[in-house]
Amino acid sequence: MMTTILLTAPVAVPVLAACGYAALGWRRGTAWLAPAAAAGVLAAAVCLAVLAADRPRTGLGGLLRADALTALMLLVIGAVALPAMLASPSYLAAERAAGRATPADARRYGVLTQGFIASMALAVLASSLGVLWVAVEATTIVTAFLVGHRRTRNAVEAAWKYVVICSAGIALALLGIVLLHFAARHAHVPSSGALDWARLTAHAASLDPDVTRIAVALLILGFGAKAGLAPLHAWLPDAHGQAPAPVSALMSGVLLSVALYAVLRVKVIADVALGAGFARTLLLIVALASVAVAAALLLAQRDLKxxxxxxxxxxxxxLALGTAIGTRLAMAAVLLHILGHGLAKAVSFLAAGRVQQSLGTSRIDAVRALGGRAPVLSFFLGAGLLALLGFPPFTLFATEVAMVRAGFATGLGWAVTAALVLTLVVMAAVSARMAGMLLGSRPDAPGAAALPATGSAATGLRPPRVLTAAMGAGLAACALIGVTAWPLRPLLDAATDIVTGVSG
Amino acid sequence: MSAAGTVGAVAQVLLVAAGAPLLVGVMRQVRARLEGRAGAGVAQPWRDLRKLLRKEPIAPHGTGVLFRAAPLVLAGAALVAAGVVPLVTTASPLDGIADLFAVIALLALGTVFLALAGLDTATAFGGMGASREMVVLALVEPTILLSVFALSARVGSTNLGEIVTTTLHDPQLVVSPVSLLAAVALAIVTIAETGRIPVDNPSTHLELTMIHEAMVLEYAGPDLALVEWASAMRLTVLLGLFANLFAPWGIAGTSLLMLPVALLAFSAKVVVLGGALAAGEVFMAKLRMFRVPELLAGSFLMALLAVAASFFLAGP
Amino acid sequence: MSGGLYVHALDMAVGALLLAGVLALWRRDLAAIVRLFAVQGAALAALVAVLGLHEGHAATVALAAGILVLRAAVLPLMLRRAMLAGGAFRETEPLVNVASSLVAAALLALLSFAVTRPVVELAPSPATRAVPVALTVVLLGFFVLVTRRRALSQVAGFLMMDNGITAVAFLTTTGVPFIVELGMSLDVLLAVLVLQILTSRIRDVFGDSDLDDLRELHD
Structure with missing residues (x-):
């Protein structure tokens, strides 16, 4: 009973909050419902992490299932949703003050963000690949309106691309699911559970390799589209650039990882059914292509978001590269990287969103000498970016080092080297822009002064206390996990066992 | 080789030779009535031919033997095709060469000669018509081959007689995706090959749009009569082939008694198809020349899918 | 349902599914594309019904009725309303001209026949033999989605893709588990709703539904 409540809570709490917003609207009294719901998700995730670290738990007639990997993903969802939701009241207040959002918009924002969190939680809790697919597609539908919520030309364009590319990509994944179901039925998996992760993993050895190969390729391509992996990545910069900052934080920090979670699960099945080579080759290709695309387009980037x-x-x-390497060390690094990236990206997006709201633009060349004008904000923006670039003491430093070591140990040194070189390019591009934005001593330079500042720039640039606390907590967690994986170690070990196929 | 087969073959050649202008007459009459005109009557094409045949033969200056030979080759090819294709009987003594590829080559031969004759006149229209005709031909031929190939794959032979006979014995075959796709493809290429709307307009002499008429613009007198007659025969043969591939009922085998029935059935089928074609033309506009490849690419795709389906789908 | 008739009906339904897809690729008239989409939905429903009757699954036959309502009536009506509201009735020149896209479709058909060989070989039956045709419909839908410029044609392409996937699902294993099927249909319906709303927003802010205007976001 307790297990069932804990299993349903991460979905039910945000759904209830969404109902609350639908009924009451977004007002002073209900503004803190969202962070409360996110905190609820996080609390349930912590409990589940304790509960499921030793063995998987199921609930609701086998519909929901939580093992260590699920618990870890729920932790990521909760940990990113909490700061994002804490930042929402001040974000919406600023939008309202600038006249860009009506009360109806705020109400919709409340309902949709909670629905978004609920469907992500359902995606990782689903015991069946089919329900996972439904939940992932639901995130697309829910977030479409969040991306397009400003109703400007850019926002509508981004929303259209987002829905079309993601829906088409995820449709490919559905085709893969259908074929996997076909293979499973012919491996004598009973119909009722032919898409269950546990059953599929247990019967993976008897799946027909040829059909499974097509299915795995489609699944990786399809969920890869939703995870922002090349070649179907074109929607990502538009959608993340146009969505409200807290939503960008959620989409970038967790939604991508939830899609990657599906790839991780598929890879376990693929490795048993097809041997390690197939999924590895596929993932290596998309991984290197994605890093290369990102590096190339970061070189000339003019927009902060x-x-x-x-x-x-x-x-x-x-992450895809780490998954391709696939050893214990690499997979543990991948899982930790998901968490660290979520936290660092959330902090960066929240800070960037505040900058955008205060200055009325997110063009990089319009942001000058932020360090002098807004020390708190620029500290978080700078620290978030440094964390993302993989500087110690943040998590991403430790995990990237671990991936490199694992890569050289498995003979994938060339791929790791290529990725490292590209990462170096990224680092150069981002730090050059970061220096331009944060440093300098001329707050009234012509470029900056000429731009219209919506709201009062002086007060706008100082983040509200709650936002500061949220970003601070995120950064601190990211650093803490980077220095010592405590207290995640037992959970991480169990989850690594699952994604390396040691235990179901 | 049976007596009935021989009689049937002779009968179908005679029927096509005599009936082809009448078919054109019927089609014009249907069109006229639908457009609210009285029409010139079903026998008008024959009257036209008679008038043309009485005139003295005349050829433009500078044309060579090709120009004079083309109408003969065209008519000859059409006549042989009329004898070979299983229109009235499947037991024709010429059945041995009633191969799909041979028939297509025969019909193409006539077209090529006509195009060469168009070039031979060295006029602007002749050359333009010839080049357009070649474009259409190049797009049509592969489609015809593919679609009849799709139909022949399940029979295991490219012999037209055998394809028709098999369909006759196993009527279920007609209602299958293969037949469906091949029928659409063949219908389109038949229209293109016989120069009907929407690919070509048989009654226009507008320089921008004509294809067939541009090639034969320089012909007069008996030569023109021959070309017109041959074109009518081509139309009849192709319509008859189309009808018998998808609805072979009524065709005569080795029985002599079936022959009159078969003649009647064939005439009825061709007249119905021709009437439908003419009626359809009333409601359609001619496609612009650069849209024609689109139409033909579409029919090629259908034919290809028909072939693929005939190999991959489970037969009943 | 007896053997011969079953195979026959199955092949006809699959053939109609494919034919509607090819014709949709061919036509530029948006109204015709919507009509063809409705025809395809009906063919899909017929396909599911045939499979259900053959296997004696009452649930599958009921599902066929649901598919008929959703894909041959509700979705086409929604598309039609979006089209009438949009005031644009013709596809502008697609990214790939029609003749080339038809040739591309031929190549896609061959590709799908090649790719699905293992599926047919794993369990040869009349139903699995039709899987390549259904996959061709998926690829055709994808092609329409990628190459068309009108918002409405892209939606129609997406829906055709989905029709094809549903056909593959039923041809391989008589459908995925019921809850997944339900979720899938719901998701498709919602996705179309979202796209319809976005279409009207595009018209509001761009004044047209030609997606070529959507090129402000780029690097």
């Missing part, structure tokens, strides 16, 4: 979006593509590429 799009820069962060391309950084997401780069990190997804690195």
């Amino acid at each position: 799009r820069m962060l979006a391309y950084s997401s593509i780069e990190h997804m590429g690195l």
Whole structure:
């Protein structure tokens, strides 16, 4: 009973919050419902992490299932959703003050973000590949309106591309699911559970290799589209650039990882059914292509939020690379990287969103000498970017080093070297822009002064206390996990066992 | 080789030779009535031919033997095709060469000669018509081959007689995706090959749009009569072939008694198809020349899909 | 349903599915594309019904009725309303001209026949033999989605893709588990709703639904 409540809570709490917003609207009294719901998700995730670290738990007639990997993903969802939701009240207040959002828009924002969190939680909790697909597609539908919420030309364009590319990509994944189901039925998996992860993994050895190969290729391509991996990555910079900052944080920090979670699960099945080579080759190709695309387009990037979006593509590429390497060390690094990237990206997007709201633009060349004008904000923006670039003491440093070591140990040194070189390009491009934005001593330079500042720039640039606390907590967690994986170690070990196929 | 087969073959050649202008007459009459005109009557094409045949033969200056030979080759090819294709009987003594590829080559031969004659006149229209005709021919030929090939794959032979006979014994075959796709493809190429709307307009002399008429613009007198007659025969043969590939009922085998029935059935089928074609033309506009490849690419795709389906789908 | 008739009906339904897809690729008239989409939905419903009757699954036959309502009536009506509201009735010149895209479609058909060989070989039956045709429909839909410029044609392409996938699902294993099927249909319906709303927003802010105007976001 307790298990069932814990399993349903990550989905039910945000759904209830969404109902609350639908009924009451977004007002002073309900503004804190969203962070409360996110905190609820995080709490449930922590409990599940304790509960499921030793053995998987199921609930709701086998519909929901939580193992260590699920718990870890729920932790990521909760940990990123909490700061994002904490930042939402001040974000919406600023939008309202600038006249860009009506009360109806705020109400819709409340309902949709909660629906978004709920469907991501459902995606990782689903015991069946089919339900996972439905939940992932649901995230596309829910976030479409969040991306297009400003109703400007750019926002509508981004929303259209987002829905069309993601829906088409995810349709390919559906085709893969259908074929996997076909293979499973012919491997004598009973119909009722032919798409269950546990059953599929258990019967993976008897799946027909040829059909499974097509299915795995489609699944990796399809969920890869949703994870922002090349070649179907074109929607990502537009959508992440146009969405409201807290939503960008959620999309970039967790949604991509949720799609990657599906790839991780598929790879376990593929490795048993086809041997390690097939999924590895496929993942290597998309990984290197993604990192290369990100590096190339970051070189000439002029928009702050799009820069962060391309950084997401780069990190997804690195995660795919780690998954391709596939050893215990690499997979543990991948899982930790997901968490670290989520936190760092959330902090960066929230800071960037604040900058955008205060200055009325997110063009990089319009942001000058931020360090002098807004020390707090520029500290978080700078620290977030440094974390994303993989500087110690943040998590991403430790995990990237681990991936490199694992890569050289498995004879994939060439791929790791290529990725490292491209990462270096990314680092150069981002740090050059970062220096331009944060440093300098002329707050009234012609470029900056000429731009219209919506709201009062002086107060706008100082983040509200809650936002500061949220970003601070995110950065601190990212650094803490980077220095010592405590207290995640038992959970991480169990999850690594699952994604390396040691235990179901 | 049976007596009935021989009689049937002779009968179908005679029927096509005599009936082809009448078919054109019927089609013009249908069109006229649908457009609210009285029409010139079904026998008008024959009257036209008679008038043309009485005139003295005349050829433009500078044309060579090709120009004079083309109408003969065209008519000859059409006559042989009329004898070979299983229109009235499947037991024709010429059945041995009633191969799909041979028939297509025969019909193409006539077209090529006509195009050469168009070039031979060295006039602007002749050359233009010839080049357009070659474009259409180049697009049509592969489609015809593919679609009849799709139909022949399930029979295991490219012999037209055998394809028709098999369909006759196993009527279920007609209602299958293969037949469906091949029928659409063949219908389009038949229209293109016989120079009907929407690919070509048989009654226009507008320089921008004509294809067939441009090639024969310089012909007069008995030569023109021969070309017109041959074109009518081509139309009849292709319509008859189309009808018998998808609805072979009524065709005569080795029985002599079936022959009158078969003649009637064939005439009825061709007249119905021709009437439908003419009626369709009333409601359609001619395609612009650069849209024609689109139409033909579409029919090629259908034919290709028909071939693929005939190999991959489970037969009943 | 007896053997011969079953195979026959199955082949006809699959053939109609494919024919509607090819014709949709061919036509530029948006109204015709919507009509063809409705025809394709009906063919899909017929396909599912035939499979259900053959296997004696009452649930599958009921599902066929649901598919008929959703894909041959509800979705086409929605598309039609979007088209009438949009005031644009013809596809502008697609990215790839029609003749080339028809040739490309031929290549896609061959590709799908080559790719699905293992599926047919794993369990040869009349139903799995039709899988390549259904996959061709998926690829045709994808092609329409990629090359068309009108918002409405892109939606129609997406839906055709989905029709093809549903056909593959039923041809391989008589459908995925019920809850997944339900979720899939719901998702498709919602996706179309989203796209319809976005179409009207595109018209509001761009004044047209020609997606070529959507090129402000780029690097």
